[in-house]
Amino acid sequence: MTGTVTATVAELVQRQWGDPRTGLRSRDTVLTHHDVSAGAAARAALLVDLLPRGAEPHLGVLLDNTPEYPLWLSAAALAGAAVAGINPTRRGAELARDIVHTECRVLVTQRAYLPLLDGLALPGLRVLVTDTDAYTELLTPYEGAEPGDAVVRPVRPDSRMLLYFTSGSTGAPKAAICSQGRLAAAGASLVAHFGVGRDDVHYICMPMFHGNAVIADWAPALSAGASVALRDRFSASGFLPDVREFGATYFTYVGRAIQYLLATPEGPGDREHGLRLGFGTEAGAVDAARFEARFGVKLVEGYGSSEGGAAIQRTPDTPTGAIGRAAPGDGLAVVDAEGQECERARFSPQGHLLNGAAAIGELVNKGRSPFEGYWRNEEAEKERLRGGWYWTGDLFYRDEADFYYFAGRTDDRLRVDSENLAAAVIENILARWTDAEAVAVYAVPDPVAGDMVMAALALREGAAFDPARFTEFLSGQADLGTKMPPRFVRVMDRLPTTATNKIQRASLRTEGFLSRDELWWRPTPGAAYTPLTPKALTTLRATYDSHNRAHLVWS
Known part of the structure; x- marks a missing residue:
C-alpha cells in the first residue's frame, strides 16, 4: 500500500x-x-x-x-x-x-x-x-x-x-x-520521498497541535500504513529510551530539539537503536553533522511553508547547508522588497557566502500555490498573496545551480550600517563555537540608526563565557562579515522557547540588553568584550537620548 x-x-x-x-x-x-x-x-x-x-x-x-x-x-x-x-x-x-x-x-x-x-x-x-x-x-x-x-x-x-x-x-x-x-497528498509525497513503508514506526514527540507533527509525521504514517508511537511531550532525556522501546525508525523535529538532544550526556549505546531518519527544520548544518556522527542517524532538512504555499525538497545532489531544489515549474524565486530577483549566491572556496546582502531575499511563489487561506482573516490572506504571488515570509538565497538555502525569517532581518543581514546566517556561524549549546541572534536598535547585532548564548554544561576566547573564535570565521559580530552577548542557562522548541525571539528582542542575565558588549565594533555594567548602561542611555531613540529600548 x-x-x-x-x-x-x-x-x-x-x-x-x-x-x-x-x-x-x-x-x-x-x-x-x-x-x-x-x-x-x-x-x-x-x-x-x-x-x-x-x-x-x-x-x-x-x-x-x-x-x-x-x-x-x-x-x-x-x-x-x-x-x-x-x-x-x-x-x-x-x-x-x-x-x-x-x-x-x-x-x-x-x-x-x-x-x-x-x-x-x-x-x-x-x-x-x-x-x-x-x-x-x-x-x-x-x-x-x-x-x-x-x-x-x-x-x-x-x-x-x-x-x-x-x-x-x-x-x-x-x-x-x-x-x-492536501493533507493526504502531503503524506503520500513524504512516503514516496523517504520510502516510508508499512513496517516503519513513526515517533511523534513534537506537539500535535503544530503542523509539523501532523503533516510531516502522522500523515505519512497513515498514508503508508505504518505504526505511530507517541510521546506526550518532547523530552531530550527520554528520546533514546523511547526510540528503543517503540522500535522507532522515523521522527520529525522543529526548532531547537536537535540541540537539546545533542546536549544530553553521551553514552556507549547512542547508536543502539533502529532509527534511520529524522526530518525537520532549523537544525542547521553543524548540528545535523554532529547528530549523525553521534547517533548514526541522518537528518534531512526540508522546507515547506506552514500554509502550504511553497515547498522545497532535498535531492541526492543537494550541497551541504542547502535545503534542495524546487520542483520544475513551481515558480519559486528569491526577491527583494521591490519584487526584483536577488543576485545568485557566490561562495568562497571554503563554501562561505560572499554576497549575502545582495543574495538574500524573501522566497516567493510566482506560480500556482496550494495555499488554502486563513480562517476568517481576509487581511492576512491579501498580505500573503499580494501582487498575485505567495510571499512566504522566509529569507533564502539561491545559487547558480538553483539550490536554495534557508536564511531565516523576514522578521529576523537586521540592518547594520545600511547592510541587510539575516539572523540565521550569523547563527549558523556562531553555532560552530564548541562552548555553545544553543544560539539566537536578533536585532537591537542602534543609538543612531538601524540595528546592532545581539546574540543570546546557552552554554554547554561546565562552560563559562570567556570573552577573549570568543573574540578569537570570531576572528577565525572567514565567512563572518565585518557587520556580523555581535555587539552584545547575553549568556543564559537556556534560551526561551515555544512549545514547539522554536526560540522566542520576540521576547529576546523586547528585553534587548536590559535583562538581568550575564551581559557583555563591545563599546565600539572592534573593541574587546566587557561586562555591560550599570555605569556603561547609563552612558549608553545618554547616547540614545542624544539621538532621540531611547524610547526604542527603554519603552
Missing part, C-alpha cells in the same frame, strides 16, 4: 479497518490499526450528535500527545469536520480567542488543562475531558459504529481538515486551513 494515492484522509482511516497490526502506541496504550479505525468511527458518531445543527463542524483539541489526539484527528476526517489544534501554552484571553475565533463548538481536553479554561468566556462550548469516567460513559453507546456511519458534512478532497495556528511577530495567530486532500 506504500505510496498509494488517496483523495481524502477519511479513506486512509477507513483503510485501517480490519488490520490487526499494531497501529498506535504510547507508554500505556497499544492499539491495532483496526482499533484506531473503530475508535475514530465511535468518536465521529459522537461528534455528529454533539455539534449543533448549522454550526461550523469544528472541534478544538487541547491535549498532550495522548492516543486521543490521533483518534480525534481520524474521527474528524471520517465525520467531515475540522480540528483546531489548541496550544496549551496560551493563556487567558488569548486562549479563549483561539477557541472562539475558530468557532469550535466541542473542545476535547484532559484534566490537567481544565484550570486553563476557568473563568474564560466560551459560550456554547461543549467540553469533553478524556481521562474521566464520564467521557468513557459518553463514548460507550457509539462503540459499534463503523467508518462512514456518521458524517456532519459529505467528505470531499476540499473538506476542511485542519485549522492550525501560525504566528508572526505581530498580531494574533492566524488559523491556516488544510483540506483533507
Whole structure:
C-alpha cells in the first residue's frame, strides 16, 4: 500500500479497518490499526450528535500527545469536520480567542488543562475531558459504529481538515486551513520521498497541535500504513529510551530539539537503536553533522511553508547547508522588497557566502500555490498573496545551480550600517563555537540608526563565557562579515522557547540588553568584550537620548 494515492484522509482511516497490526502506541496504550479505525468511527458518531445543527463542524483539541489526539484527528476526517489544534501554552484571553475565533463548538481536553479554561468566556462550548469516567460513559453507546456511519458534512478532497495556528511577530495567530486532500497528498509525497513503508514506526514527540507533527509525521504514517508511537511531550532525556522501546525508525523535529538532544550526556549505546531518519527544520548544518556522527542517524532538512504555499525538497545532489531544489515549474524565486530577483549566491572556496546582502531575499511563489487561506482573516490572506504571488515570509538565497538555502525569517532581518543581514546566517556561524549549546541572534536598535547585532548564548554544561576566547573564535570565521559580530552577548542557562522548541525571539528582542542575565558588549565594533555594567548602561542611555531613540529600548 506504500505510496498509494488517496483523495481524502477519511479513506486512509477507513483503510485501517480490519488490520490487526499494531497501529498506535504510547507508554500505556497499544492499539491495532483496526482499533484506531473503530475508535475514530465511535468518536465521529459522537461528534455528529454533539455539534449543533448549522454550526461550523469544528472541534478544538487541547491535549498532550495522548492516543486521543490521533483518534480525534481520524474521527474528524471520517465525520467531515475540522480540528483546531489548541496550544496549551496560551493563556487567558488569548486562549479563549483561539477557541472562539475558530468557532469550535466541542473542545476535547484532559484534566490537567481544565484550570486553563476557568473563568474564560466560551459560550456554547461543549467540553469533553478524556481521562474521566464520564467521557468513557459518553463514548460507550457509539462503540459499534463503523467508518462512514456518521458524517456532519459529505467528505470531499476540499473538506476542511485542519485549522492550525501560525504566528508572526505581530498580531494574533492566524488559523491556516488544510483540506483533507492536501493533507493526504502531503503524506503520500513524504512516503514516496523517504520510502516510508508499512513496517516503519513513526515517533511523534513534537506537539500535535503544530503542523509539523501532523503533516510531516502522522500523515505519512497513515498514508503508508505504518505504526505511530507517541510521546506526550518532547523530552531530550527520554528520546533514546523511547526510540528503543517503540522500535522507532522515523521522527520529525522543529526548532531547537536537535540541540537539546545533542546536549544530553553521551553514552556507549547512542547508536543502539533502529532509527534511520529524522526530518525537520532549523537544525542547521553543524548540528545535523554532529547528530549523525553521534547517533548514526541522518537528518534531512526540508522546507515547506506552514500554509502550504511553497515547498522545497532535498535531492541526492543537494550541497551541504542547502535545503534542495524546487520542483520544475513551481515558480519559486528569491526577491527583494521591490519584487526584483536577488543576485545568485557566490561562495568562497571554503563554501562561505560572499554576497549575502545582495543574495538574500524573501522566497516567493510566482506560480500556482496550494495555499488554502486563513480562517476568517481576509487581511492576512491579501498580505500573503499580494501582487498575485505567495510571499512566504522566509529569507533564502539561491545559487547558480538553483539550490536554495534557508536564511531565516523576514522578521529576523537586521540592518547594520545600511547592510541587510539575516539572523540565521550569523547563527549558523556562531553555532560552530564548541562552548555553545544553543544560539539566537536578533536585532537591537542602534543609538543612531538601524540595528546592532545581539546574540543570546546557552552554554554547554561546565562552560563559562570567556570573552577573549570568543573574540578569537570570531576572528577565525572567514565567512563572518565585518557587520556580523555581535555587539552584545547575553549568556543564559537556556534560551526561551515555544512549545514547539522554536526560540522566542520576540521576547529576546523586547528585553534587548536590559535583562538581568550575564551581559557583555563591545563599546565600539572592534573593541574587546566587557561586562555591560550599570555605569556603561547609563552612558549608553545618554547616547540614545542624544539621538532621540531611547524610547526604542527603554519603552
